[in-house]
Structure formats: structure tokens, C-alpha cells
Amino acid sequence: MKHVLARNKALQWTKSYVLPEFPYDVKCMLAEQKCPDHSMRIRIIEFLQADMTKYLEGSLYPSTQQYNDVVNALLQAHPFLDEDGCGFFLWKRALKDRFKYVRRPIEDDEQVMRNKCKFGHRRGQTKKSLTDISFDEVKIVQIKEETVCLDSEADEHINWFQQEYMKTEKDWKEIDKRMSQTLEIRRKLIGSRTPLKDILKMFPFLKCPYQMFREFQLLTRTDIYKKTKHILESYSENILTSFSVVDNPINIALQEKMKQHTDEDMLKHMKMTATCLLLPDVFGDDPSLFVIVNEKVQVSTPVLEVKNPFNVDVCEFSLYLEKEKLTRVDDCVTALAALIAAFHVFGVECPRRLSQTLNFLETLIFDMHSPYFPSMKEKLKEVGFQHPVT
DNA sequence: CCAACGGATCATCCGCTAAC
DNA sequence: GTTAGCGGATGATCCGTTGG
DSSP states (O other): OHHHHHHHHHHHOSSOOOOOOOOHHHHHHHHHTOOOOHHHHHHHHHHHHHHHHHHTTTOOOOOHHHHHHHHHHHHHHOGGGGTTSOHHHHHHHHHHHHHHHHHTTOOSOHHHHHHHHHHOOOOSSOSSOHHHHHHHHHHHHHHHHHHHTHHHHHHHHHHHHHHHHHOSSOOHHHHHHHHHHTHHHHHHHHHTTOOHHHHHHHOGGGGSHHHHHHHHHHHHSOOHHHHHHHHHHHHHHHHHHOTTTTTOHHHHHHHHHHHTOOOHHHHHHHHHHHHHHHHHHHTTOOGGGTEEESSOOOOSSOEEEEESTTOTTTOEEEEEETTEEEEEESSHHHHHHHHHHHHHHTTOOOOGGGHHHHHHHHHHHHOTTSOOOHHHHHHHHHTTOSSOOO
16 A cells, blocks of 8 residues: 555655635635535535545545645635634544545455455444455455565456457456456556557457446546436536537437437437537537547547437447547447546547537536536536526 | 425544554 | 544435325
8 A cells, every 4th residue: 555655646746736626606615715614614625535536546545645735735725714723633634534435335446445454343243254254364465465566466467358358258357356456557557658559458448338437437436427327318408409509410410300209218319319419519619529420530539439320220339549449339328428438547638629528528527516617607608508407 | 385204325523453 | 652544323414205
């Protein structure tokens, strides 16, 4: 664990911490120097925790110094938050408790599991049987050995992935386990700009949408599929009726096709697909950086390719990266989630002409409780959204 | 329609153990 | 001794349901 923290610090925390942009209402409260109430404190802590997580490369154990940096940054920017002098202690404690709370339900992370085994004592009724405990002890020994000789272990994992990828019957449970175990080395490789081809050769399962979602989950503690589905469903109406897309050929085609069907599921499928296709148009971005319909992919950044979007039976969604097909998926929710995940998982910077669209999506994905920043609120008004979800 | 109820979820506090 | 991390207890808050 120590070497993980040391590395995080070395890679990501060289500069002192810079506070994130807080949601609109928090910003107002901070500007007014109003003493935060219970829920406002929680939102500040929640936001800081989410922001810190981005810099921890999948680890959920910030160092004491990192906690100190964050709380110091907060109190320096807003001294009134330390009204009684013991603010530092209280905010630090709240932040630590929040991380602890985030770790609590996690069962697929060896660092978390190791600490649960180490410190997790159960009083009263024991949930674990004796056999489970001894199994855990065996696991601890295994993990300790892996940490010591990481490089040869990583090599072994990579060979295993390559072999397993060729098999017809794959052991997905073992794949999950090994993908978790190699997260650290993989992030290091991706972070140091290892060519995509090499990354995919070493970790071929990253081509699978499910593994991309899982990696996204490990990195951000966020269920990208669930969030994407929610966004598409709640904003579909807004997007399809936005004045910037009423004359769009895709929208016109959708209206035509919808007249030919009455089946609820079919109509929903078409609407969701159209929502995906029109998203960049709504935000004035370049649609060809987002989704290509019935054409050849020309861009290197992650992009979706859709064939026959409104024909449920022959409709095809594929995710492209560096002009190569990475994976084919079945529906537009999975496709959009995979597209967003690809930017994160492969560390691709967002193209300028797609920034508004991705900003919109990520604002909703990472902060469901206050789904828009002031600039986003303005943007949504500007593009003609009737009822931004709150 | 809305107030009251009750379960679920969440934040916080406490007491404990392991490590130093 | 102190500190970090755990599970559990407790109280607050959210949210869906029910009954007037």
C-alpha cells in the first residue's frame, strides 16, 4: 500500500492541491460566507472526495499529506469555514469518513479487501465462517507476494490475458480479478503514453465494453452505464425538441420512421438513438467527432460508428479508437457509455470541438445531485432546454 | 391533494485492533 | 503512547406509500 501512495503522490500530487469548481449553490454559499448547514457541508465534502479520487489513480487511500493539502486549500480559500478554530480537524475528519464510507461497500479491490481483513473485526455475531477467514488469510499471503514482485507478476498476468483472450469459453471471474490486480501497472502504462496498440495487446479485454465500464468504475467509482442510461432517458425529450435540431435531417428521418411504428420499445429505441446522434448538434459541437452515420471513420479520437440507426433489426453500433474498430455493441446506451468510458480509460484528451457535449455528459455523470454548473445552466438555457433536471 | 408513516440510505460518532 | 482503519450504533434525511 505504501508504494501505491508514494507513487500517487509522485505522479499526481507534485503541485499543491487546487480546489475544484464547486456547484452553483455551494459557490453562492461560499461567496456569501454563510455558515454551511448540514447538507451543504456534506455536498462540499462529497465534491472534494470526488475530486481527490480523480488524482488517486484508482486508490481510495489518500495520504495524510493529501488530506492536509485539501483541507488547507479549503480553509485558506474560505477562512470563515474555520469559525471556531477547530475547523481543520472537523473537515479533515469528515473527508476521511467520506472516503471510508465510499470504501465500505467495495469488495473487488484488493487494497480495500486487504485493509478490511487487517482491521475488520466483527463484534457480536460473526458474518464470516471459519473457512472464509482462512481463505482470506491465504489471500493476504498471495497479495503480499504479488506486491513484492510486481513486475514478474504483471508479466504473468499479461501472458494469461493473451491466452485467455483466444479461448472461446472465457473465465470472466478470473478476468475481473486479474484486471483489478493489474490496474495499477496498466494506469501507469496508459499515463506514460504507451501506444494504444501495445496497451490492447497486453490487456485485450479492455476492448470489451463491460471491462471498459469496470475500469471506469475502478477509476471513478461511477457506474457509467447506469448514468448514461439515466441521462439519455431524462434528457431525450429536451434534446429532440431543441430548436437547434428541429431541421436536422436525423430528426426529420426520426419523425418519418416513428410514423411507421407503434411498438413502444421500438419507438423508445429510435428516440434514444436519435438523442445520441443529435447530442453534439445541440451543443454546437462537431458531430463527426462523436458519431459517424453510414460513413467511414476519419478521426483518431474515440468515436461511434452507426449503421442503419432507425432500423432496429439491422442497426449496428461500433466504437472506434485511432480509426480502428475497438468493439461492436448492441444498443446506443452501451455505445454512448463506452464512448465516454474510452476517453477516460485510454486517457484521451477531449477534442475542443466536442468539449461542450462531453462537458454536459460528464457534469451529469460525476455530480448527479447538482447536475449543472452555472456555465452549464446557462448553456442548457441557451440551447433551449425546457426543464433541466435538478 | 397533502400529511403522516416507515423503510432505506447516509453521515457521524464510538470503541476496537494493528502498526509504529 | 499515537494514528489509521475497521465495523457497528445512532440519528438525520430522503423518498415512496397510504389514508384522510
